[in-house]
Amino acid sequence: MHTTMLTVLAEEAPKGNKPSNTFKSDSFATVAKAISEQFGVECHSSYVENRMRTLRTMWTTIQTLQKKSGFGWDDSLKMITCDAKTYQEEVMVHRKHADFLNKKIEMYNELVIVVGKDMATSNFAKSYADIDTKLDNAESTKMVGDNGEEGVVDKRKNVVKSSTTGSTISKSRKRGRAPPSDDSVLTDLSDQLKEIVVALKEIN
Incomplete structure (x- = not known):
């Protein structure tokens, strides 16, 4: 059910059904219908909304670990990495964090779209950070x-x-240097002509 929910919602986001950090009620109904048909159970939109809270908690944990000192990120494997000592120290304090360390995070790209604060443009999302970097470099x-x-x-x-x-x-x-106006150019030409006329009169 978890996989079906993420798959359907990741497809709903690019359709404009995620205008903010949450989905429209129609999207939850679509997920509930897909789960009911696939697993032969009666699933309601309320169940999907409750599961969204679980997904947001997972996403918060992932982001926290990614930012902590001593942890790395393997983008090709979608995995939070750390050495054995760091792993033991973290798991001793937060046992559930073991589910996200040194193992591939399944459906990470879909999580980014569904519960992340990223802009979904197709089946995958582009983060604001990536967009800002591209705008700065080009x-x-x-x-x-x-x-x-x-x-x-x-x-x-x-x-x-x-x-x-x-x-x-x-x-x-x-900035600060405005180009000369047409009036100033004409004024300069007029002054020069006057000087030429005066010079010619003196010569005659």
Whole structure:
């Protein structure tokens, strides 16, 4: 039942049925129906909701162990690792933690989607930490201008093309230096012409 529940809910999340840290009631009903059909028992949504509490407790334990000093993480095996001494010390204090140490955590990816605070995009989830890292290491292909309009960055010309007006906005790397306006350019040209006229009169 545990496996069926995680499998079904992991499929429900990408459909938009996990808008926050919990699922919609329809998803729990879907799980209850799948369990009833598979095991030939009468399963209700309330049972699924109660099991969710157990899954959240498991997830909290896993996260706690991952962050503790002396423990490692094997991402390929989905396993929390530690040496024999650390294992003994931990199990002496928390006997149930032995279920999560030096052994593969079954259906870990599904747990991440179902009870983790991650964004599920397909059958697996991308964590916020991963997303933040990617945004820091690569240029974003979209940006929002000062006027609130969304634009697309042209990396070759370093300009922003507005997706609504089609106009381009140059990206200035140095803030505080505004480009000269057309009026100031015309004023400079006028002053230069006056100087030339005065010089010509003096020569004549």
